[in-house]
Amino acid sequence: MAAENQAVRRRQVYAGYQGKENPTEKDRIVHFMQMYRSTEHFNATFILPWIEVSPSEAVRGGLRIVQAREGVHARMMRERLRELGETTFVDVSEERKATQIPFFASPVRSDLEKMDMLVHIFDDLDDFFEPLTTLIDTIKEDLQTREMLRTILEDEYATVKWFLFIHKELSSGSV
Numbered sequence: 001m002a003a004e005n006q007a008v009r010r011r012q013v014y015a016g017y018q019g020k021e022n023p024t025e026k027d028r029i030v031h032f033m034q035m036y037r038s039t040e041h042f043n044a045t046f047i048l049p050w051i052e053v054s055p056s057e058a059v060r061g062g063l064r065i066v067q068a069r070e071g072v073h074a075r076m077m078r079e080r081l082r083e084l085g086e087t088t089f090v091d092v093s094e095e096r097k098a099t100q101i102p103f104f105a106s107p108v109r110s111d112l113e114k115m116d117m118l119v120h121i122f123d124d125l126d127d128f129f130e131p132l133t134t135l136i137d138t139i140k141e142d143l144q145t146r147e148m149l150r151t152i153l154e155d156e157y158a159t160v161k162w163f164l165f166i167h168k169e170l171s172s173g174s175v
Ligand SMILES: [Fe+2]
Pocket: 040, 069, 070, 073, 152, 155, 156
């Protein structure tokens, strides 16, 4: 729990491995992908109602692709987890769903408020993704998963680049 709070406070994509004393490479991969898949699935879930209520064509356009990307990431990690022998999947907490989904689905909250919430997660982008970058760098055996994670990471950088762009556009009132 302390590691999770620290990661949340430090805003990182993953709080680190929890489980066996001497985890194998596969143990570390499975734990990471279980946690990450749950977040990706959640992202795809809360972005959908946001698209429906956004008054901005520009925001809707970019969010449609970001939402689809998160859905693909979640689906592909679930597929890979199954191939690695997993049959059950971690989900984000009900508390998180209850607070975040209504916020992003709200027609009263502005796109700028919602984008503000997201861009501040990425204040230090490389540090935010450091747990994933490090995992990719340490994988020696499971090259398929390694390259799945590397290409997902590249997608995430593209997503954050667009968040920062559209946040600036929203802040200046040009969209
Ligand atoms: Fe993603």
